[in-house]
């Protein structure tokens with residue numbers, strides 16, 4: 001599932017070019033049960049469902065971390081994908097993208113024996129407040145978001161700088177050919193060729209869209225981009241100073257606010 005899912009399209013091409021690499025490792029290969037390769041068992045204390053056991057996961061982790069041996073002996077971070085983790089976001093994707101190696105642990109059944117989690121996990125990460133049957137899809141979601149931030153993976157690295165969540169804003173609306181479709185016209189500013197005006201329009205639309213759809217992000221953006229201290233006041237002060245000088249006959253430098 002993971003190999004197939006990640007080997008297509010943009011990530012597949014990035015892998016072929018050697019920009020990224022990934023390998024899915026089957027925890028069953030580390031089971032002590034030679035006959036059935038069992039990796040789960042009943043939970044102590046009762047309750048529905050089975051739990052993944054500590055030993056196969058730990059042995060698998062040790063084999064993987066020895067194989068990838070990161071720079072300077074630094075251990076690779078191990079991300080346990082779990083609904084009990086911090087919710088994954090673009091900032092986390094950027095943080096993970098700066099690492100040379102990452103290991104994802106995908107749970108199944110009722111989850112994983114707590115003791116092995118305590119031993120090996122560095123990051124508990126969720127993809128949202130809902131429960132899936134296994135960790136493969138969440139891991140693939142995260143790998144996709146992280147890998148596209150690796151330089152060279154996207155044809156145009158700039159697009160990661162303007163798209164949603166950069167600087168807390170959602171991306172502005174976009175249009176392609178034809179200029180008119182079902183009676184709807186492309187906003188004329190986008191056809192003007194005036195790049196400065198286009199940038200201003202896009203920023204305005206990004207802010208508007210974020211305020212409407214994600215007030216939580218808008219508040220964050222606002223706290224980092226407070227409205228500029230009023231030009232009006234400065235102008236008022238200047239005007240008052242100019243008036244004063246007119247009355248007194250002294251010339252005031254318009255740039256001088258003091």
Ligand code: SAM
Nearest residue numbers: 081082083107110111126127131132134135138
């Ligand atoms: N019993 C667990 C609980 O209540 O927290 C849920 C286990 S879930 C059925 C099985 C596995 O799917 C988890 O161990 C985890 O790896 C993965 N998983 C399910 N939902 C997820 C989510 N929202 N984000 C990340 N991983 C998830």
